[in-house]
Amino acid sequence: MYTISKAHLLATAAVLSLIITTFLIFGTQYSTSVAKYALKTSLQTGGCAPPPAEFPMSSSNTTTAWEFEAARDGNNYGLTARQCRAAFPKLFVEIDNSTATRAQNPIRYEELDQIEMADGMVRGMIADGQLYIISYTPQPATFSRAKATLHALHRALAASPDPLPPLEFILTTEDFYLPPPTTTTTASGPPIWSYTKLPHHRHTWLMPDFGYWSWPEVGVGPYGALRARIAALEATLPSFAQKRKQLLWRGSTATNPAVRGTLLKAAQGKSWSSVRTLDWDSTSEPSAGSGSGSGSGKGMPEAFLPMHEHCGYMFLAHTEGRSFSGRGKYLLNCRAVVLSHPLSWREAHHAALVAAPHPEANYVVVEEEGWADLDAKMRWLIDHPEVAERIADEAVRTFRDRYLTPAAEACYWRELVGAYSRVSGFVPVLEGREGVVAFEDWVLGVS
Secondary structure: OOOOOHHHHHHHHHHHHHHHHHHHHHHHHHHHHHHHHHHHHHHHHOOOEOOOOOOOOOOOOOOOOOOOOHHHHOOOOOOOHHHHHHHOOOOOHHHHHHHHHHOOOOEOHHHHHOOOOOOOEEEEEEEOOEEEEEEEOOOHHHHHHHHHHHHHHHHHHHOOOOOOOOEEEEEEOOOOOOOOOOOOOHHHOOOOEEOOEOOOOOOOEEOOOHHHOEEHHHOOEEHHHHHHHHHHHHHOOOOHHHOEEEEEEEEOOOOOHHHHHHHHHHHOOOOOEEEEEOOOOOEOOOOOOOOOOOOOOOOOEOOOOOHHHHHHEEEEEEOOOOOOOOOHHHHOOOOOEEEEOOOOOEOOOHHHOOEOOOOOOOEEEOOOHHHOOHHHHHHHHHHOHHHHHHHHHHHHHHHHHHHOOHHHHHHHHHHHHHHHHHOEOOEOOOOOOOOOEEHHHHOOOOO
């Protein structure tokens, strides 16, 4: 039998003792250095400190051989940071732009304090990967948006495979945010998280809109359920030629008469037109089997068409409203040709838009003012069904199967959190902060 000598045991014990002592010394030094750094800076910033450089931003266990597959990864909320960048290279353009704007001008705690909390604004905090609500300015018209947006952010945080940095932020649930008139330059405006922005509003940080969670007010319902209904409907139309050869649009002209009103005029009396206006102030009782899937039981205007049924048409018109139009992402989920006027307002996925006649075009822009060339482009597309089908298929590959997947939305949220934190000049301190409520309690009305 093999025996261990006393000398061998003593030697082994000495080595282990040395390792443990070394770990304790260096571990204590690391903790002490971070604590002193936080304390020193908190005295200068009112209880806030810049993030330590050692904070990890992404995991390193992702191999370069991994490739995104829609069937396998499209509903995966937990892709790593490296997988997200590999899968969605065009998704983070606006985040990168905003980051570059603040790289030499870090976001300050006092800067957030100076922002007037308008109706529908939320001030929140992320600490130890958890979401907290500091304050919310009530706005009944957009309260469902606030809950939907924060639910989506909470989901992305909970699914993160990597540690997430702490930060404090302010978001708006309004259609857009414009800086106050006293702002000297739009590039140096308040760092608000918003659903959309104009190209020169580099201070604004784009976030995914509320519709990625649910939009019951217009009968859309949960985003995942809508995608399932679209897939089921298009399974009954395996051939692109089986779709209706018309341009579909339903909406109110009141929010943008210049664009939407002229679309109605340009499409009036055309054989290819199924363009109708909706009067949201005059709704009928909901019919059985209306197919909205929202569960709201709310009546809809005459000529209303459930969103997934839009995908039964070959051509879909997209128009902006007061700012962006939330229906754009839904239309791009269809195997259809989306025709749009030149867009003024940016959304997170817009960097992936490629206009015809590019070989990889995934939508069509009607360039002339007042949709003047709409009739010519519609007739050309109808006469060239192979081109129309190629554009529709490219929209599916680009958006439904990649940039508008639930996986892409979660990746965007976490990239936003990481980038915003890197240019924040402070770390929020949760302990002792009055009025802070965990998201889980806030959404239930527990204060």
